[in-house]
Amino acid sequence: MRSLFKNLSLVPAKLRDKLITAFSLMSVIPLLILGYLAVTYIFPHNRDIGTVSYIIAMGVLIAFLGFSLAVSIIKPIIKLSADARRMADGDMTGSIAVDREDEVGVIEDSLNKITDKVRENMESLSSYGKEIGKLNLKINDNILAMQSLLQVGSIISKSTRITDVLELIMSKLSDLPFVGTAAIFMKDEDTGQLKIKASVNYDKDIALHHAAVQLFDDAMASAKPMVFDKGVHGQHAVNEFKDIYGVENFVLSPLFLQGYVIGLIFTGNALKDFTYDKEDISMLQIFVRQLNIAIENDILSRKAEALQVKDELTGLFNRKYIESQLDEEIKRAIMYQRPCSFAMFDIDDFLKFKDAHGGALSAGVIKSIAVNLKEMATDVDKIGRLEPDMFAIILPEKNKREALMLAENIAKKVSGMKFEVSMGRKASLTISGGVSENPIDGVSAKELISHAMQSVKKAKLQGKNKILG
Template identity: 30%
Template sequence: KLEKKSKEITLLKKQTSNHAEITQSLLTTFDLNKLLALILENLTKGFNLDNAYIYNLEGSETTGILRCVATPGVISLKGIDRLTISFLEEEEIISLTLKNHLPLVIEEAGKDKRCSPGLLKLLRLEQMLLQTLYAHGKILGLVIAGNNQKKENLTPEEVERFSTIVNQAGIALENAQFYEKIQELTLHDELTGAYNYRYFYPKLREEMRLASRYRQPLSLAIIDLDDFKRYNDTNGHLAGDSALKQITQILVNRLRKTDVVARYGGEEFAVILPVTNREGAKKILEDLRKEIENYPFSGQETSKNLTISAGISTYPYDAREARELVEAADKGLYQAKNKGKNQICVYSQTSP
């Protein structure tokens, strides 16, 4: 009896130590992709389960949808469409789990009338363990884990450990989402919503490394609003702020998703154009220049339209380092200003 008791105490100590390590790793991981992978690993390998799904709840627990963001081998914050669960009120086992916030064990899903044929076909699990992802009074989503075929029944201790990990995962996910929002705010300009200077340089270096690896050109444009001080003085600072926001929207809407728009300074913007040569960049900027010249900015009282000037430099022809590429684009901008403004100039080392 003493030997049996000693083994039980040793096992309990090991489980307690493992639980502490899992909790520590979950609560100190703020990258959402890494966190989701960590949760999946602890739920599958930790309990010898074949599969697991992590779902985000979009909308209410009755009329919303559950969008799968992680399953072993696939993690997508935008959602894995083929695994989406809709019509939650019609899925009895899902509704029951979302309402109770407690782990629900299904030992033989094929014989359980609460599991719809559609859900069984979607998940392909015969033995299931479901629990709500919950943090600070808010339902975040749902975890479903289990086995493709019936194995030994899960013990109450295993279910309790599973529940503890899911509860910690809910708190960790909320922390990571909050951290991501804070990071997002620190990398965007407060007025325009464009990326800011802090984001711009690391992103430019990253894009230049990719351009180098794949032997592709990359162009950079530095854009400046012509006579913006006069525009502010004439129309007022509120109109000036509005114009900056509208220009940002024009840039974002007209450029590709792979292009990067950043507010570089007061009335200056930087645009990173991956896989774009000089000629392509010149055409893009000319189209933008014409659109802005003819755009009816709200709050504008003067008949003189707002215009832009821009300088363009291209990697690897004009520079091989980020700062040098910016300096070259700045010189192109200087050339555009000297030519009378409302101009786009491609940097040339031979130009004055």
């Protein structure tokens, strides 16, 4: 019965039908009633007041029912509008109570579904935002790492000292978010044992524990990076290493020179539940490759220096060549019982001159003095630049007296040179010298050089611009 009443009523009706019905009840039917009353009373065939009252009461009742029906339509629409405005303002926390089966109910249910979907999408966006934030941090870290690699590559290309390169690499490695401590170990050329060459946040006083030696040997034997993080368990040596060196995770990366393992880089951190990803390992290996290049460049540079015999500024022989040639000349002189002398010259107050007039002018002075030495030496003499302001000459077939005479002539020539230091202003320099002879003052290059050096020092103490033997 209740279902029949519901089907016969306007409850399940569409909003359009309800609006038409409401309009009819509030407008059309009352008009008809008024028309009926007018006809009846204009043409009064029936003057029954009770009937008229009854008809008017029915009209009012019908109008009231129409009004009530209209209110029942408008009120949920107003509430629905308020809920829609709340959602439009971004408040997706609540939901709309669905208690109707008409179009308003359909709209309420649809809005609830839309709200649920929007809320789900917002949660997804929030999750994506966190992931994007992590990705941005990773990108920023990679950019900083690439800048560090470029800086390291730049100083390697400039043939910077290997110790400076190692320290820079350590500094840049420590900037990586997954590196808290790092150290470079290389095999000693004589003993073959690993020696620490550079480190950051690493206690150099801690001797290599047997656990470290075991793991280092394993890494170098494998010739590939060994990674130890939260995914590695159960190895006694690993756990012991972590306890001793205060790390939770670490990587051992072998260093190579011409295909042979010569050491390794240790990098570690104390992060809990940390796992190295492929990008982390790849970044570490780029640093390792750069370090390999730096080490190889250093060795090649040292070999080139060993082969080099000329001073770049003056074209004179360098110290190493002079020392080796002096030994050869002494051996020859002893074998053939011939004299061999050695002369050394140091420019007086050259550092003061350089500070006053600059490096460029000072370099020109050095080259001018070198030219004069070449002009005064013979073809068999060998002239060298031992230090920035120190020169030397190997004098085969000359005894000390002859060497002193030549050295004094050189000193006079230098003191007479004029160097333009500014517009219309010139300056001069003097030299102090020392002479030694084999075998009187020594039978080796080291002894002759030492005797000549002592004579130079005495000459300076005696007022400079002197030659002593």
